[in-house]
Amino acid sequence: MKYPLPDNSSVLITGATGFTGRWLVDKLLNEKVRVKVIARPSRRAEELKALGCEVFEGQIYDPATVAAACRDIDYIIHIAAAFREAGISDDIYGKVHVDATKLLARAATAIPGFKRFVHVSTMGVHGHIENPPANEESPYGPGDLYQETKLEAELWLRDFAKKSGMSLAVIRPTGIYGPGDRRLLKVFKMAQWPVFPILGYGKCLYHLTHVEDLTNSFLLAATHPAAENEVFLCGDPEAISLVDMVGISAEVTGHMPKILRLPVTPFFWLGDLCELVCKPLKIEPPIYRRRVAFYTKDRSFDTSKIRTRLGFENVYSNRSGIIETVKWYQDKGWL
Template identity: 50%
Template structure:
């Protein structure tokens, strides 16, 4: 829950809602909330997606490429709301055109089809705080300069810019949300860090002082729903994150305290690692092999991500309800229950 009321987070029963990226971690959380609100859910999924967990759910699945014009035309029929969060698997071996097609072309197709729907209400476009790059004088806000650091982030930004301009020119009601680092039970991207804490040795680039900004998946999806309903959200960009950032070292200390495991930071120099990452990406990508080290992964340990999130509070009345400590320790417990970390 957030400081907003349940009514403000609720889409009227019977409305038709399209979700892209519905099988992902955040997407599946949102879909479940939409089902609980008795709306009609249409979801686009890759042909390879495992839909078994949804086999008894009243979802209309459309499988194929989100940048296929015919598929989008079919999916958009009678839609009232769009939550557009699909993204390619973030792998260094992914071809360049995949990012453009998923982040930009699909956005263009969806927006143009939305204009044709007689009762269309809101296009919620999900981007990333990564479009800002490293924050030189934290915290930053939505007006801070953009400086994407890789193709994933640059095409996310391109999609943002296009949909913002399209909305201004056509009157299509859009809202852009840039989520911070998403965390919560079910999220597996941080598992390696938790495992390293259990081992007692955690590699870090520098002293571990780089800032991370987090948001619990429950808070984030509540924010999505609110943005789809609130009149103050139209044609706006919002950064959705916790009230404060946290350093990597502080995160490690919280995990260490929860697991009652003493963990030592192994400080590594950045320049040789980034050079090695560049070399491995150059060698591995043509071979369609995921490199063990690459720039985007190293950026997690070096770039500052710290934001002022007051715009969400002042315009929409939204305040996340999960603190950084709650986010980190809840995930620690979930990993433990799943048997993925061991503190014996």
């Protein structure tokens, strides 16, 4: 592993049953470290137990669960997040992002010899980038409850670390993808249609980070002295347009759809209507405002800080990562 944790150390991972968290768990289980996770009872939690993780079953925002999990650990890598989906009430975002972060941080300060808290935030705290590329110091502009509560948690944690002396590093991932990802799968499925619709008439820039690179950044941030109390955007050196993503996908599939630009405002209205109808019924909306906004926000960043300060090296480029991911989707029969 490129950036290993010290042998015989103990790490607590939140969000371990998710895409990014599970990728990190699999990486660490091949090393001489103890892996603890907090997870709700589920099939995925049972899989983690079978793999050798010490699983603390419960909610990430439950004080008793957090207290039990935070005994005798050296590192916390806090990945857990609540994403917009059917059945999630608005208060869950605050509980998962803000309340859980406070519980974990306060527990960390009571652990003798605790080394570092790695907090996984999001590029979304910056919102739409008017004059790309943005960097870690660019203005905040969260556009929804997910991003607002992620920002609230990050700012509280940075202030808490400064006051308490807790060692902290913050990673703001750009768009996470790779084999196993399902959120960007929708884009690549659409790339197989005869016509690929793009809402709005902007550049539609998106900044990607392969999950292999992202999980490497967590481990580097956990151990590098220069990461102390710093914030790092993690992503490819360059943003990529949605059209170029479709073009790289076509190199694998042999299918390049016709690009069709559509006005975005009616889709915002439709998304609001779908959420209004589906949310009380706990049905996943076929379209919602955040998904529509994906097409309208340029997200392009200067991600050089993590490379210049910490010596981080990307394993994947946009092209190599997308090609690998699309091939994986094909192998799974998803495309």
